[in-house]
Amino acid sequence: MSNVEIVCNKLSKSFSGKSIFKNLDLKISAKESLTVTGRNGTGKSTLVKVLAGLILQSKGSILINENNLALQKEKWFAKTGLLSPYFNLYDELTGFENLDFFYKLKSNGKEKSGNEEKVNSLLNEVNLFDKKNEQVKNYSSGMKQRLKLAFAVINKPDILFMDEPRSNLDKYGIEIMNRIALDHKERGILIIATNDEEDKQLCDKSLNIEDYK
Amino acid sequence: MTGDILNSSMLIFKKDLKSELRTRYVINSLLMFVLVTISVIRFALGDEKTENELLTGLLWISIFFSTSNGLSRTFVKEEERETSIALKLSSDSTAVLTGKLLFNLVLSFALNILILILFILITDYSVKNVSGFLITVIIGNFGLVSASTIIAAIISKANSKGTLYPVLSFPVLLPLLITVINATKLASLGVGTEKLYGEIIILVSYTIVITVVSYMLFRFVWED
Structure with a gap:
């Protein structure tokens, strides 16, 4: 079990x-x-982006602590995984090439034995193993979402952010x-x-962003 | 740590190369741009005998605009296709800049070799001091790539990318362009390499300064 915590x-945040x-x-x-809830346009995704370190907060502080020690911001991305609708993987690369590239990058560019097995096992987990050598541009939107799901957990993150995770997924994808x-x-x-009510059931706590207006 | 950054840079460079060879996002438009520019120069010059002073200027106009057209796209492509967040989440900013610089260097050198060959073939351009000429062109290219890459990173975050690039790049590149045009002109006229020492020092200094500033600035541009 990881010893990571987020303290805000x-x-x-203002624009x-x-x-x-x-x-x-x-x-x-x-x-x-x-779960972070709130009507469309009220700032759920903005909060996720701020917590994930993708954009800066306007005021206040965020700390990601590991074993009670605050991590430097440069180390945050190594601890987090993100699934969201506002980024894409590379269309011209295959599913395997995408995950292999990001897995190696997240391992600081080191070639490790077992890279290929790890990527294949992840592709299998998201049911894309049969399509691993097809370019992502030929994937359906649901398949792209499943590939992004694999990308989000490729480094076994301590913190997993999921923004509208059901987007484009069918019932098998949701499973x-x-x-x-x-x-x-x-x-x-x-x-x-x-x-989504079913997503809310996955989590223990809930935060309505509209309570912080 | 440095080894990790170099490994990651090479991964990003290889990814960009593979991606470019598959999509021809930059190569095709650049080839067309070079062919059109060189053809226009040919038609403009006609059969008239043109001096090396003028031809050197025309050569650098071709190199400058082709480079601007191509190198600005490395970061713009990541932003337009919304892939920059995945890259940001997975790699250190220094590795990203190094990978993009390597890719732009390869692209720029390949492009400039093509421009030089075509330019020499269609004009009466002759170079008397070949080694001095090549030294200044190569160092000038390093400076051009270094400056263009950081400007490309800055403009990729803006809304009006196309118009912002020339506005930002012209004042930044002006000292480099004046020096490199003068140096290549002198080399083409046969001035010895030892007499180009002053220009070479300026080009090397410019390249070092702009590269160091790029590495200092890039984290703020990339992570904002």
């Missing part, structure tokens, strides 16, 4: 003077899970997503931005 203090959320306090530790989320919850922090 008086977190606020061009318009407040998205303010004074948000949050503490979440390993084996805890949280895979649920299985991966529940598996992650056993050892790390799970944060899901969603309004």
